[in-house]
Amino acid sequence: DPEVNEYRTSLAIRVSGFDVPRPIKTFEDAGFSVELMKAISKQGYEKPTPIQCQALPIVLSGREIIGIAKTGSGKTAAFVLPMIVHIMDQRELQKEEGPIGVICAPTRELAHQIFVEAKKFSKSHGIRVSAVYGGMSKLDQYKELKAGCEIVVATPGRLIDMIRKKAFTMLRATYLVLDEADRMFDLGFEPQIRSIVGQIRPDRQTLLFSATMPRKVEKLAREILTDPVRVVVGEIG
């Protein structure tokens, strides 16, 4: 479709993969609920950023994604908004306990930013978000997790620690986000990431975001994602 190609070019988006959903132009095009649209406008988000225009329809359709876009391009909402939709669809269906959405980020600071963003969109839906990284005592964290949550935002080491302590199970986890995958590799978290992925059911939806795509990250993506759509915004990647 030449019109779609032209629109992608105007957003500096390149895609690869089969049957790639067409990019949206407005948040209305995403088909979000009234409740979620309210939360979006409350944030002052008037229209989706380029990565959001292409990633939202891909992820909302249930497809897996490799998203490559530079810092500040709005990647957080690109995975948090479809996660809210996913959780609203899933939580009535599943009897298990434990988080439905699991987000891994390389550092406490980055995880905290995601935690704050995720809470903004979760609150009005009665979705509970827990932070699993340094800063809170392990005992307090354990107690909070025991009380239950639908989303965990975590650094890899602390997440494994909490799984090992049986603070929650991964039985209900069906939406996994690996954010800033290149930095997680730089920090040596590859074994922890592989361990976490191995503990989440294979019928999950996996999303991987990164500012760059080194060979090792590409290899992991090929191993853990199923028929992903690859989206590159701008000149990097």
Ligand code: ADP
């Ligand atoms: P990235 O993860 O790509 O580095 P962030 O998700 O942290 O980027 O977003 C960068 C900034 O842009 C944040 O302050 C966020 O609130 C803001 N932002 C995200 N999406 C939009 C949007 N659609 N409209 C306006 N601002 C947005």
Ligand code: MG
């Ligand atoms: Mg980010």
